[in-house]
Amino acid sequence: MRPADIDKLVSVSRPTVAPDGSFAIFATSRPDAAANRNVGQLWRVELDEPGAPRRLTRGVADSSPRLAPDGGLVAFLRGDEKKRPQLHVVAAAGGEPVQVTDQPLGVGSFDWAPDGARLAYSARVPEKGRYGSVEGLDADAEAPRRITGIRWHANGLGYIADRPAQVFVVDVPDVGAEPLYAPASSVLPEGAQAPKKPAVPAESIQVTSGVADHGSVVFSPDGSEVLTVVDEIEGHRRDLRSRLVAVRVDGSGEREVLGRTANLSLSDVVVAEDGAIAVLASDVGAEGIDFVAPGVALWLLEEGGPRRITDADTVDLGEVGSHITPLGDDFLVQNRTRGRVHLLRITRAGESAAVIGGDVEVGGQDAAGERIVATLARPDTFGELVLVENGSVRPLTDFGAELRRARLAPVRELTIDGRDGYPVHGWVAVPDGEGPHPVILMIHGGPYATYGIHPFDEVQTLVDAGYAVAYCNPRGSAGYGREHGRSIRQAMGTVDFADVLDFLDGAVASDDRLDGARVGVMGGSYGGYLTAWVIGHENRFAGAIVERGFLDPVSFQGTSDIGSFFGDEYVGIDSEAMQRQSPMAVVGKVRTPTLVLHSELDFRCPLEQATRYYSALKRNGVDAELLIFPGENHELTRSGQPRHRLERFDAVLDWWARKLPARA
Template identity: 50%
Template sequence: MKPEHLPLLNSVSAPAVHPDGSRAVVSVTRPDFDADAYVGQLWNVPLDPGQLPRRITRGFKDSAPAFSPDGLALAFVRVMGPSAKPQLFVVEAGGGEPRALTDRTLGVEAFAWSSDSQRIVFSSREPAAGRYGTRENVDAGAEDPRLVTDYQYRLNGVGYTRDKPAQIFVLDVPEFGEEPRVVPRGRAQRDHRPAGDVPPALQLTSAATDHESAGFSADGAFVYFVTAPPGSDDTLETGIYRVPAGGGEPLRVEPAGAPRQAVESVRQSRDGKWLFFIARGLGETGTDFVARNAVLHCMPADGGRAAALTDPEMMDVACPGGRIELRGPAGAIVLNNAQGTVELLELHADGDHALLVHGDRVVTGAAWAGGAMLVSFSDPSTAGDLAVLDDGQLRLLTDFSAALRVQSDVIVPQELTFPSADGYPVHGWLVRPAGKGPHPVLLSIHGGPFAQYTVALHDEAQVYAGAGYAVLMCNPRGSAGYGREHGLAVKGAMGTLDMQDVLAFLEGALDKFPALDAGRLGIMGGSYGGYLTAQTIGRDHRFSAAIVERGFLDPVSFEGSADIGWYFGAEYMGRSRPAMASQSPMEHVDEVRTPALVIHSEDDLRCPVEQGQRYFTALKRNGVPTALLLFPGEDHELSRSGTPHHRRLRFEHILRWWSRFLPTAGNPAGPGTEGMPDGGTRG
């Protein structure tokens, strides 16, 4: 794969299954270089093997499809253009012209149908008066100052949150046969009173915190949601609330005897008897989040104790894009991180459970209706596809990665496990380029640390392997997916066992595969991966070069500048300055000899840009070959969801750096490396 193949990466949403079980609708989105944005439409996918999937909308970017429970309508989110905000639309299930239901200043974030198909609840950020374009001719630089009194006032990818909290709204879905409005002209225009083209929406919440995971109760009388309770600014605690769907005072729904926890999502069962919710424990402090697996709980809807339906020590059911889906009267479907894969689980209020999908794939969404279970997933050969679960087996319904496989050489990773220095098994993969070698090796480290590399097609590894590099990826201690004890191993000891594990995985692969060149090694990583890369090159000088991207590099300045800084470093490293210093890359930067490219985004609030700037400056002051690559307008998610132009340029700069220090036949040194720091030696 090459950087120019980014537009071939089709992402597939969680499926919307028609109530009769005959078909599903998914959104298929991709990076587009011409628009420098993500574009995509909705696709209809029949379950009948004799019928082919087809595109059914032609918007700039259509996503998040959801059928009404009666099957007559399809709601979705549409972005009208590169700078437009996402708005809610609805169209007849059989086809027709979509109708806009919202015209929100900051767009719509999520929505859900009522059981009678007459109403939709949605969340949207409500801007404070005079901010974010609500006052004509007042841009961001001319707004009034912000008086900050809380820890939690910014969020990466969102910016300030207290002056635009996510609120919850309900609207009545108009009849499809309703005559459209016309714009008055001539004499009629004199008497015209402007009326909006979208139906009115009732705001149900107003507190200055984000309100999320909104959904109707089974009978439609209430809306359940998740938000932070009053007075919880110094904790990560969130709870379950409900509010009358017609308006009223929100009330907390608190499980009896529940510990302090962060609730992430909530759904009432279809029979109305139970509440399913996903939550993470927070310990006594309310901020002890380290290696806390997300657990699916179930409690009686009228109150009582909540029972854990998944194992809090070994299972983690909060996956990116995952949500609670319902099946039957009292069943729930969730995704589970499991040793480099993501499984699909079905659990019931009575304790029954089933493992529906497992193996070498990453389930990204699922839904059940009309007797059909539809599953969206990724695996080593597809960025996203849809399948139906037939007799316990997945039957593929789409092939949205066909063009990627035709136009580029997709390499299937080889699964490996090697013992660490203390015998602990370290699990990971080798993505090996074509040819006999010897191949230079890139040791790639994931973010988190409580995250995991998976078997899913990974554009980063494919691009580097396509340029002639053997890519090693593993899940050292501290990662998710291997149980809580595995994740807790680095609490108070970051840069110790985790560094030992990634180096042991590297050494195991070098010993096992003669085609890997032990004399030409690179190391790279982003976020926590940037942290561990910086820690490693401060102690181990075997690497020819390194890339430190969006790194957590100085816990001291991080505390006051990052959106999570007020708790993250203290919980992972401890609160004493000596403990933090022993685990800090900035404390060891003077020991670095390895040439290092530092990459950061200017709008990154998770690991603020000052982290990279200070690290780069220290390297340069010490005479270490270095460069600082800064991306304007991007945040912490650049490598995953940055603009397509920036993502391509990022790849090109990374390959240029490796060509300088680790040239290959597919990525030779030469023209294109002008202005890069001198190579030097491997220290």
Template identity: 45%
Template sequence: MKPADIAHLHSISAPSLAPDGSRAVFTLVRPDLEEDAYLGSLWSVATDGSERPRRLTYGLRDRAPRYSPDGRWIALLRPDEDKRAQIHVLPADGGEAWKITDHPLGAGAFSWSPDSTRLAYTARIPEEGRYVDGTPDKEPPRRITTFKYRIDNLGFLVDRWQQIFVSAPIDPSGEVGEPVQVTDAEADHGRPVWTPDGTELVFDASLHSNRDRDLYQDVWACAPKEGAELRRITRGDLGARSVGLSEDGSTMYFVADELGADGTDFVGRVGGLWSMPLDGSGEPRRLTGTEDPRVSGLGTLVTDRGVLVGVENRGAVELCRVTPEGERVTLLGGRVEVQGFDHAGGVTVAVAAGEHDSGELYVVEDGGARALTSFFEGVEPLPVTELVARAPDGHPVHGWVSTPEGEGPHPVILMIHGGPFAQYGWQLFDETQVYTEAGYAVVYCNPRGSSGYGQEHGRAIIGSVGSLTATDLLAFLDAALEDERLDGSRVGVHGGSHGGFMTTWMAAHHGERFRAAISERAVNAIDSFQGASDIGAFFPEPLYGPPESWPKESPLTYADQIDKPFLIIHSEQDWRCPLEQAQRLFVSLRRRGHEVEMLLFPGEGHELSRSGLPSHRVARFEAVLDWWRSHL
């Protein structure tokens, strides 16, 4: 795999099944280097495997298709002439789609009413005079009075809150009526779900009076009409999201984190599946434990046999079914990363990526899965080897090594993931493939602090992030270097976000182990991160401890100990780890005359390496390879 081969790494959206389960519709998206964009269209396939997938639409950026409950329509998001996503409706048996929303900033997540006549959806509503005339520098000033006023990859929130709307009845003639705005609070409202009888919408939102100072989020319900009175269902002590309802509408299921007494103790918390009566009686009941696999962000889907969820488990993202009694059954597991799923008519389908592809659609059956698509081509993935090392205290450190062909000895890159509560996993990872093809052995693992190994593992680094994480990383590196094909005298360290934090830390505290370093989108100085990051008001103390400990925990404090060549990569519009984090490190190293470079990408946010412009992703790869070519 070469840098430009990211064009072969397609993705498949969460699928939607026809009500009888006979067909699945999904979006196929690919990076396009000529258009410098991600192009996607709708595809359809029979779930019995009787035909090859066929393209359903020829829009360039269609996404998020959903069948109506009666099977007549498929709703989807498609950009309008201003490139803002609007909901369109397409006849399921073929024909032209027509637009049913016309919001100035586009529409978002939606769901069909039980009678298939309307859609409930979210849309951001801008303050008058903002975001619409193409001259943002001439807009009036923003008056900021809250902590939660902006977010990475979107921008400011306080002048465009996400509200819930209900469309006018679907008219096959293409006539579009005015939608009804259901909510109006100064807060973001999550995807609405209809109750089975169509009388209420259920959604998550933070609407309590202290919402600016904690991370609690409740489940709410209201009638699908203007001025409806909202009814809070949960108790204000969880971070709830991803609501699903039982077939009779009596029970709701949702994913939630326990956040401690003040609502900010979120680091390393294993999100679980919960249930509660929809009428608000009784207490929420947790169905999965804190040491069970963490329930992922793929949502909940209630079936007649239990609730389908994705769970993070030792580098995998598995599809599981959880019964109302809390019994968990793995439906699709092993060396996979499930990316979306649906169930209808007794049929379950899932999109899953693995070691050898970037994701295909499967029918999930007892005892296994049957592929419905085979889009992946153009790249021959190199194999990776699973490895478990032991830290000095005996703790197991799980990860992988990707080794180039040939006897070696090969130079080595120690890669460190972000988070820290995240995981490397069983997937075709473009970073690993590009670097290994270029001749580098890539060593990457899930040290303590990572997700997928239980809450105790995730919270182990609180208050000693750099030191304990480094202990696990070095133990894993040493175990990998026992392979004589790897050259322990030519090792580089490379990571992004929390991985960038650890790269700076490792270069300062364990520089003798490395020839050079690359730090991307990093946290380097906790004190300024608190005020500059979109999550800074809540993040530092739960992870790094009280403010008096921040200098000791900040990699920037030890920059004068770095004596190896250092490349800093950052995005100019990164609001998660703001640009000043890179600038402070660059200036500190540069003032000492140290060999340091800073590569800045305009217009990009924190997610550059995963979803930035295809041209920028290729340029980033080329810069990284050039750096390692020079120093390893």
């Protein structure tokens, strides 16, 4: 696979299934270098008739489809002329979509009312005079921001306090009604205002207010209330505990469903047909910030308080995008394990059965009756849709065909016994030919994240360029139980450091085609941290790439959007402990040529982490370069502008060609 082949990385959204189980609708997305954005549309696939899915919409980047309760309409998000995601509806059989909202900053989550007559959604409401709410008032002319809380910004968004997310309710338009027309120019009486074309058929009604954010919008079974998670900016100390409230759709008030005393941080909320409320949540403890290997579990909210259904120590429901799907009295959830994500069916008594297992990463699911439709990745495809029925799994799409034609390199799974006997699990990808090939050790972010079995563009492009790649899930990673994930809490750069080096050595020893004398190391975010830590203690590498790294715990506290709690839990707040785990503290020992990659608008690991680290390398005489991507945030390699993603690949391959040539 070459860098330009990223346009073949087609991801498939969480599907939505018709109530009678006859069809499903989903969205696709892929990078497009010519358009310089991710593009995609909605698709419909018939579940009782063999055949390829058909494209339902033709927008540039349509996403997040949800079928109405009767299956007749689909609500989805589509960017307007300013690329703001707005709610639209379209007939499930196809047709011209009708725009439902005209929110100045776009729409977030949404849900159908049980009767299908209304939609509830969340949308950020800008403070008057900010974010283009006053025509002609640019950002640099806005009033100053007074910050009094412990948080003020978020990666990929920017400032948060002056645009809280509120809940709105809107009537669903008639998709067969007469379109809205712009009035023609005419001579008007003196003082009369010229009529304007209405932006949307119906006005949205705001049902929440205040400075707190509201998310995870879910209707109650009778449609009289909307459940939403409230996120308030703390005054002095970070608190990850969530509040869940039920807001009356007539605007008459709200009631608390779950308070902070439950010590739960919520990531998903659903309401079953019988009214039972299930959540994905982790217990963050009495102090409210214990998030290391958080142990996300399935909980039921009952009269006596929340009841945990799954074992948080062994079942990990915290994969990004993980969600709950009611299925009769049971629930479908996604469990990540050893680089896979399996689909589980959980009873309310806590009994578990695998619905989809094996070499897959399940990304989303929906169900009607006993029919389950899921999206998943496999080693040979980035995303497909499958139907699960009567114990069998039937493919519904083949979006991976183009990717397979791009020549994916085979990947070998490997487990190495580390220096202390601990098993380190990972993979090795090797170019064609006998070698010996130079080897790059690649380290993932997180730390509580995981390398998986899906086609990984960063690995595949290196292999195509002639490099073997070793990549693993060291202690601190997800998918191997909470003890594995929590083992580096206030001990970063210890067993994780040993694990990645031991895996590299074991991979080289296991294959004569790998040249252990010619090695490089690279990683992003926490992987950037561990790369910088490695080269601060080892001089064996021909080169290193430190990308979007967590490099100085001290300055991170006051600059990162998670600085108010991340470092407190992972490295502690004691100055000696922070120094003991800081790459900046050992930067003077680095001798390895180092490329520092970062994004200008990264608020997760802010740009100052990179510039200070790079400046220290240069001051110490290290062969170092710095590459900064404008307009990008922490998610550059996953969802950045396609042209920037390609330019990043060019920079990475150029660096390795100069410091670790793959071929003579």
